[in-house]
Amino acid sequence: SQFGIASTKVRWNLSGSYQQVLPRYFSTDLEGNDEQDFLSPYFPSWEKITSAIFLKGYQWPFDASKISQNGSSLIDLLVYTETQVKNRRVFLDFRTNISGNVTWGPFGKKVLDETALGYLEKSNAWAETPIERLLLLNPDAYDLYLDKHIDLAKEAIEIDVCAQHNNGGLSSDIWWESTNLRRFYPIGEVNGSHGVSRPGGSALNAGQVGALRCAQRIVGYGSEHALQVSLAQEEACIQIGPIVELALQWTKKAVDEHISIQKAKDTLDTIRASIQQRMSHSGGPVRSLQDLQDSYADAVHQNTQALQGLAIPAVFLPQALRLRHMLIAQTWYLFAIQEYLAAGGGSRGSFVVFDTTGGEAHPLLPDYRIKAENKDMRKVCQVISKSSEGTLQQEFVPCRALPDMDFWFEKVWADFRSKTYFTS
Numbered sequence: 001s002q003f004g005i006a007s008t009k010v011r012w013n014l015s016g017s018y019q020q021v022l023p024r025y026f027s028t029d030l031e032g033n034d035e036q037d038f039l040s041p042y043f044p045s046w047e048k049i050t051s052a053i054f055l056k057g058y059q060w061p062f063d064a065s066k067i068s069q070n071g072s073s074l075i076d077l078l079v080y081t082e083t084q085v086k087n088r089r090v091f092l093d094f095r096t097n098i099s100g101n102v103t104w105g106p107f108g109k110k111v112l113d114e115t116a117l118g119y120l121e122k123s124n125a126w127a128e129t130p131i132e133r134l135l136l137l138n139p140d141a142y143d144l145y146l147d148k149h150i151d152l153a154k155e156a157i158e159i160d161v162c163a164q165h166n167n168g169g170l171s172s173d174i175w176w177e178s179t180n181l182r183r184f185y186p187i188g189e190v191n192g193s194h195g196v197s198r199p200g201g202s203a204l205n206a207g208q209v210g211a212l213r214c215a216q217r218i219v220g221y222g223s224e225h226a227l228q229v230s231l232a233q234e235e236a237c238i239q240i241g242p243i244v245e246l247a248l249q250w251t252k253k254a255v256d257e258h259i260s261i262q263k264a265k266d267t268l269d270t271i272r273a274s275i276q277q278r279m280s281h282s283g284g285p286v287r288s289l290q291d292l293q294d295s296y297a298d299a300v301h302q303n304t305q306a307l308q309g310l311a312i313p314a315v316f317l318p319q320a321l322r323l324r325h326m327l328i329a330q331t332w333y334l335f336a337i338q339e340y341l342a343a344g345g346g347s348r349g350s351f352v353v354f355d356t357t358g359g360e361a362h363p364l365l366p367d368y369r370i371k372a373e374n375k376d377m378r379k380v381c382q383v384i385s386k387s388s389e390g391t392l393q394q395e396f397v398p399c400r401a402l403p404d405m406d407f408w409f410e411k412v413w414a415d416f417r418s419k420t421y422f423t424s
Contacts, residue, residue, distance in 0.1 A: 002165035002350040003062045003285040005076060007092070007157045010148045014092060014159060015060030017138035020119060022053050022112075023130040024093040025075070026156070027082045032089070037099035038082055042364055043070055046104050046111035053098070054116035062161060062285050063197075064347035064373065067361055077352070077361065077368070080161045080285060093156035094131040161285055165203075167194040167349065168336070171383065175217035176210040180385075183227050185214040196349040220419060243321070250312035250320060259311040268319050271306050275326050283333055288354045292338040299334050303327045332392065336384050339394045346371040 005014050027038045043049035048070040055072040066073040082088045097107045109117060109126065120126045125137035131153045134142050145152050169192035171179045176191060178184040186192075187210040194202045221227075254264065282295035306327060312320045347353045347370055352361075358369035380396040387393045415421050 001163055001283070002167055003076070003161050004060045004164050004350075005056070005079060005092075005159055006162040006164070007145075008160050008162070009158055010145065010150060011162065012144070013060060013164065014157075016057045017134060017141045018092070019057035019060070020054055020116070021094070021125070021130045021133035021137055022050055022098060022116065024096050024098050025053075025079070025090065026093060026099070027086075027088045027090045029088055036088075038090075039075065039078060040099060040101045040104075042074065042078060042362055043101075046098075046100060046107065047113050049098060049100065050111075050116050051113035054113060054119070061164070061197075062350045064349065064352045064370070067352070067370070068359075074362065076161050076285065077365075079159065081365075083160050084280070084284075084286075090159050091156035092159050094134060094152045095129065095154075095156070097129060163284070165189060165194065167196060168192050169194065174213070176214045177217055183232070185210075185217075187211050187214055243324075246307070246324075247312075247317055247321065250310050251314045251317065253309070253311040254313045257311050259313060261313060261315065264312050264316050267310065268312070268316060268323060271302075271323055272326070274302065275323075275330050279330055279333070283330070283337060285351050286354060287337060287341065287351050289338070289341040292334060292341055296331070296334040296338045299327075299331045303331045332384060335392045336382060336394065339384075340377075340382060343377075343396070344374050345377050346373045348373040348377070 006012060007014060025037070025039050027036050028034055040049060043052065052070055052072045052075055056075055059066055059072045062076040063071075063073045065071075067077055068074075079090050082090050100107055105111065117126070120133060120137070123137055125133050127133045127136055131142070134152070142152055145157070150157060166189040169190050170186040172186055172191055172193070173179055176185050176187055178186060188207040189203070191206045191210060193206050193210075253259070278295050278299060282291045307320070307324055310320065341353060345353070346355075346358075353371040354369060355371035356369055358371040360366070361368035361370050377396075379399055381399055383395045383397050385393055385395075
């Protein structure tokens, strides 16, 4: 998965201009009192703190490799600590400048990181406050929140480190056709083509290019190899039948027991909240093997027990069936993460692994010992599947080497015209 700083009232990534104008970060208690500048104690100077905040615009995703040496992802880790460990609220404030340490002197152009100041001046966006700088640099960024009834010139916005992208996914071939379910095309983030660090072009490739390749593949099958609809329906019924039966049991029990709409909603909300809490704790940007083992065991138990004997009115069937999908998904994800860590995997991509044998994240965070990435894991692809007994299993498959191919234009053009590329 990929994580990064986003607003919570209106879910939007706070990347780019929102960070480059150097807003102020602060935290409060749950009631909005006890306002604290929580960043500056972890930075040695104006130059370092403004560099980290500015670079958060370019380096928005939380990155395990950008924490040490006052890196930009130290900010994400500190925000996570405030919200998830200290149980406080964190805000981004464009009305005032960064607080800083009193020993650093006043905030101003002379003390800023050179790269940050150079960017703002070349963009004709230097001004006294973050909101003035934002209006000069990117007024559309201000308008985006204003259109959602949030005026960044008048209020701070609450933030957290939030899930953004799915970096793993279903296995497919070069046509985005599933490798184990023919004529099924996982396109976009459900496809496992994004990679651990997810460079920006991966989304374009998995979504728009993937959809185009999928359409070409479907057409390329032709009428001779067209999908046998009746056979597909028979196979689908085998899968769908038990789900329909489960839904009928839920609705019948709701009628028999006169279950109210509110009671059913509360039941589903409770299950959903437990899934979210478990995934945030063990599948979020900070992970540890012990937590994963406990959470996976809890997920397996919940997956087998939570939906049994439910009484759900028909109006809530869509939500209940989505919860069923979430229960399955959390089990698979937690299993994959657990097995990766058990095999010696360390911090990489958008998550850090805490381990007592790890290196220090920061002198003021002595309990945060970060296990370094095991770079040998870059040579394999983790594949999760279900065994014939119904249990989850995993395999580390060696990554294929990049093919050494001679793309001679005349040959490639001839293959294109004859459509022989569909056989590859």
